[in-house]
Structures are given as C-alpha cells and as structure tokens.
Amino acid sequence: MKIHPLATVYLLLVTLLPASAAQPTKPNVLLIISDDLRCWLGCYGDPQAHTPNLDRLAARGVVFKQAVCAAPLCNPSRTALITGMRPSQSGVYGNDILWSKAVPDAMTLPLLFKNNGYYVSGAGKITHASTVRESDWNDFGPVGEKARGGKNKQKLDKWKWLILNNDQESPDYVLTSYVVERLKQPQSKPFFMACGIHRPHTNWDVPQKYLDLYPLAQIQQPPIKVDDLVDVPPIGRQFSRRNSDESLRAIPGGPEKIIQAYRASVSFMDAQVGRLLDALDASPARDNTIIIFCGDNGWHFGEKQHLTKITLWKEATDVPLICVVPGVTQPGTSCTRPVDLLSIFPTLCDLTGLPLPAQSKGPSLRPLLADPKATWDHLAMSTMGRGNHSLSDDRYRFIRYSDGSEELY
Secondary structure (H helix, E strand, C coil): CCCCHHHHHHHHHHHHCCHHHHCCCCCEEEEEEECCCCCCCHHHCCCCCCCHHHHHHHCCCEEECCEECCCCCHHHHHHHHHHCCCHHHHCCCCCCCCHHHHCCCCCCHHHHHHHCCCEEEEEECCCCCCCCCHHHCCEECCCCCCCCCCCCCCCHHHCCCCEECCHHHCHHHHHHHHHHHHHHCCCCCCEEEEEEECCCCCCCCEEHHHHCCCCHHHCCCCCCCCCCCCCCCHHHHHHHHCCECHHHHHCCCCHHHHHHHHHHHHHHHHHHHHHHHHHHHCCCCHHHEEEEEEECCCCEECHHHEEECCCCCHHHHECCEEEECCCCCCCCEEECCCEEHHHHHHHHHHHHCCCCCCCCCCCCCHHHHHCCCCCCCCCEEEECCCCCEEEECCCCEEEECCCCCEEEC
C-alpha cells in the first residue's frame, strides 16, 4: 500500500514535535503560601526588603495592595482558603479545632482538582500544623516542623532563634525541594501543586547570610503611637494585651534584633520561592501555569502596643497576594481594590473551568486580574473569634466586636 506524500510529512512532523506540544491544555496551578507574612516585600514598596524572587514574580502579574486574610490566625485562615468557607460557616475560629472534623464533608481545593483529573501534590503547611487529609492529595511530602524539633512553647520574652549552617538544614528547604522535584517531572495530566513555607513564622532559624542582609544599625522600626489604645474599646484592648509589645522591647539587643530576625526569615522564604520559580520556568509548564502567592496572616511589631497577630487591625489582617495568570494578567500591574483570601477558591475554579461548590462564598477575582481598575462592589472581611469582624473598602476599615463596640479607620 502506498502512503500519500502528505501523510509522510505529517507523521514526520508529529514525531519531531517537542515534548511541550503534548502538555495538558488545562491550566496548571502552583499555590505558594507563606506563614505570618506582613507586606514587608520590595514589590509592596518596602525599602528595607530583600525579596528579589517575589519581586520578579510580581513583575509577571498582579499585586493586590489591599488584600486581607479571612482570619488573622493560622488554622481559621487556612481552613477558609482551602474550603472557601468563612469561620462563621465552618465554625473554625481557633487553632484548637481540627478543620476536617469541623467540616468533614467540605470540598477542599486539592480534592476538587483531584476529582477533576488533575495530578495533585503538595508539601509543607497548607492546612494548619499536621492536619493534612491525605485522601485529598495524590501525594503529599514533608509537612516540615521547626528546625529545633516540635512546637516552640517558649514565652514571648524568651524567644530565641538558631543560626543554621546552610539552607539545607531548614525543613522549609526540604519541603520546597519536594515540590521542586515534582515540578521538574514531565506531566501527562494538568497539575495542582501547593507549597506551604513556614518562614517567617517563628522560630526564625536561618543561616547568617540572611541576617547579614539587614545590619542592625540600619533596621527601622515601624511608627508606633504610644497612646494608640486610648480610644479603643475594652475588647480591642484585650486583643492587644494577648501579646504585649513589652516582649519586643525585652529582646536582648532591642527591637532591632527581633525585626532583623523576622526580615531575615522573609528573605529566606523568598529564596525558596525562587527555587520554585526556577523549576517551573525550566519546565514545559511555564507558560500554562497559574501562580498564586499569599501570606496566611500579618504581624504586629509594636503597633497598637501589640506583638504578633490575632487582632483585627491592618497589621494582622493585611497580607501579600500576587497572581500570575497566563493570558489574563498583564505583567507588572497592581490592584488597590479590597479583596480577601476567600476569593482564591472561586478564582481558581473560574480560571480552570472547574465546578464551584455551593459552600464557597467569595467572589472570583478574575475581573480584577484582567483589569485591576475594574468596578468592584465587594468588601474585604476578616474574622477573629466568634462575632468579631473587620470590613474594608478602598478607604475605610470598620471593626465590630462581639459585644457591639466598634472602631472606624
């Protein structure tokens, strides 16, 4: 039987097609979460930050300048992110509630992608601590405890951190490596991969080279009003007293020492993000992968006489959110519309064409990804404990506590 000359040419072309041509047509997703990260990044205009990798990620997509977490505490924030349910829906208000028991029938982001034909893999802190529900994933790597082992229960005035010999000694490096290796592997299916980096959550154990980026003599403290609690209602002052900024002043070496360690941990986290981006950029999936980077909550350094998080003021609720969506976002853009992380779930469903579960209540960010100045009629909301909420728009922040007292900024 003779083969038509055109058929011969076609077969030759198919044989010579690069591997990238066989890549899945559905968009991939890379979700990166950092713990306790306030907006001390170069792409957010912080002049002291050394965050070259997040800055280059921001240059590829949209930076949301007024993003807030659903709750300024790890467990409720992350539960909201992966289920699309606010704390008032899930009942997950604190770190002492196992999310998978509170909402056992909830459809999570990884499970949704898994059920729709995606290869789903992750490592690190996606849900709180070691609460990974393995059935939601095709595979899940190391969760990554703190370098000293176990959970640090030292009191605030006794915080200490270790100087590591190299990056490889950090559990964050190990868990990031797990995701990096999977990004390098050829994929026959679209993928959803998630990497939860612990830093800059305490303890701030990093190599000396990251501390050297921030000489103590050059550390600047955030502006602090000594009378900032005078007009705050009693319940707000109780939030502040949970972790008083006396701990900040009591650190040997002064406040500069603790800020240096925090900033160094941010730069270490940034280096891990760089490894993920390098692995993705070297893969055939580079141009067909949605990248979402966010923090799970912010952090106080003395503002409102408070240290750490667990308040409804902007230092604890405001978080970085950077999105890169091939074919949708424009490089190097920023958005000042108020959004919250509850929108990540519906946004990923919208962008990938997956069905949105009825439990998910947030609006999709797709209009703002395409046009950061698009009309946006939604408020950004954070919740800290039952009945305590903050609402933000472009101009105001309104806080209402469970006892009916209020604050307006």
